[in-house]
Amino acid sequence: MAVRGxxxxxxxxxIDREQVYSPVEAVRILxxxxxxxxxxxxxxxMNLGLxxxxxxxxxxxxxxxxxGTGRESRVAVFAExxxxxxxxxxxxxxxxxxxxxxxxEEGFTDFDVAIATPDQMGNVGKLGRVLGPRGLMPNPKTxxxxxxxxxxxxxxxxxxxxYRTDRGANVHIPIGKRxxxxxxxVENYAALMDEIVRAKPAVAKGRYIKxxxxxxxxxxxxxxxxxxxxxxxxxxxxDAGAREAAEPAETATLQGAASxxxxxxxQERTPAS
Numbered sequence: 001m002a003v004r005g006x007x008x009x010x011x012x013x014x015i016d017r018e019q020v021y022s023p024v025e026a027v028r029i030l031x032x033x034x035x036x037x038x039x040x041x042x043x044x045x046m047n048l049g050l051x052x053x054x055x056x057x058x059x060x061x062x063x064x065x066x067x068g069t070g071r072e073s074r075v076a077v078f079a080e081x082x083x084x085x086x087x088x089x090x091x092x093x094x095x096x097x098x099x100x101x102x103x104x105e106e107g108f109t110d111f112d113v114a115i116a117t118p119d120q121m122g123n124v125g126k127l128g129r130v131l132g133p134r135g136l137m138p139n140p141k142t143x144x145x146x147x148x149x150x151x152x153x154x155x156x157x158x159x160x161x162x163y164r165t166d167r168g169a170n171v172h173i174p175i176g177k178r179x180x181x182x183x184x185x186v187e188n189y190a191a192l193m194d195e196i197v198r199a200k201p202a203v204a205k206g207r208y209i210k211x212x213x214x215x216x217x218x219x220x221x222x223x224x225x226x227x228x229x230x231x232x233x234x235x236x237x238x239d240a241g242a243r244e245a246a247e248p249a250e251t252a253t254l255q256g257a258a259s260x261x262x263x264x265x266x267q268e269r270t271p272a273s
Contacts, residue, residue, distance in 0.1 A: 007034050012220040020225040026214045027185045029222055031178070039070070040178045040216035042185055044192060046226075047211040049204065050169045056203050059171065060164040062142045063195045067184040068159035070177035075156045076100065078116035078124050078138070083149050087115070090153035098123050104130055111136070113156040115144045135162070163196070171196070178216055189214075 011033035021029065030042065050057040076094040077087035084095050094100065094111055101123040107130070114131060116124045116138040124131075124138055131137040138144040142162050146152050163173050175188040200208055213221040 007036070008218065008220060010034060015220060015222055017223075020223045022228045023189050023214075023224055024182075024186055026222045026224045027182055027189070030214060030216060030219065031182060031185075033216075033219055035178060036216070036218045040218055041069075041071075041174045042176050042178055042180070043215055043217070044171075044173050044175055044189065045213045045215065045221070046171050046196070046209060048165060048169045048171065048196075049207045049210050050165060050201065052165050052167065052169050054203075057201050058165055059196075059199055059201065060141060060162075061195070061199050062160055062162050063191070064155065064158065064160050065175060065188045066191050067176060067180065067188050069161060069174050070180060071159070071174075073112035073156050073159070074110065075113045075115060075153050076111040077149055077153065078114070078120040079149055080117075080120070083117050083147070086150045087153055090150040091157050092149075092153045101127060109134060109136065113144065114138050115146070115149055115152045115156065117147055117149060118145055121145065135164075163192075 014033060015029060048059065050059065052058050074093045075091070076096075077084070077092045078097055078100055079087050079095060080097045084097075087095050092115075096103070097120055104127050109130065114124075114136045121138075128137060140146070143152055143155070143160075161173060163171050165171055173192060175192055176185050180188075196209070209226040212224040212226050214224050215221045
C-alpha cells in the first residue's frame, strides 16, 4: 500500500468517504484543505456508462471553460508559408513543417497542443507513435487540423481543453487551479457538466454519469453527486443571498447601539468573517 504524507492524511480525514457531496460543498472542502507548495490543478474524474468498445459510444470533443484553466499552453504548429506566419502572429510557440516533424520523430515533445494544416498531415501522420500516446496528435474532430491556424492557436492559448473517454469509459479533465476563487471553480465545473451532458451519444443506454470525483493534483478525491448538475447556480445564489441578508442585519445592530463607544465595543466582539 502506498504511504501517504501528513498533509494528504489530514485532508482525507476531513472527507466522509461514504458521502457524495454537492459540487459547491466539494469545492469548499477542497479549498479548505492544506495546500501544497505549488498551485495545484483541480481535476474532475468521471466514469460514464458507455461501452467504448463501440465507436458510436466513444466520447471526444473540445470546449472552453468560462474562467480558463489557469495554465497557458505551449502550442506547436505544422504549417508553411502564409499559414506559418499566421500561426506565429497568433502566438504559436513552435512553427515548422518537415523540420519540426523530424525533431518530434527524434523525441521532441515540449509542447501541450499540436496544430496542423491539412497539407501537413503527410508529415504529421508519421508521428503517430510519438504524439498518439501523449494525446497530441492533431485531429479534425478537435479543430487541430485546420486552415484557420490563427483561430486554433488563439483558442489553445486561451485554455481550450479536449476531453475523451479512455478504455474504461473514464474522462479526466482539469477545471482550473486551486488559487481560483470558489465561484470560478464551480462555474467551470458547471460548464463542463453541461458539455458532457450535451455530448451524450444518442445510442447510450442506462445510467450515463455513474461516478464523479473532484481532486487537486496532490489531494484526496471527493465524491460528487452526479445528479447535482442543474442546481449549482441556485446553490451559489442562495448562499450569496444568505450572506447579503446577514450583512444588513449586522450593520443595523451596530447602528442601533446606544453610543459610538458601544458600537465600537460590539464591533470588537464580532468575529471576523
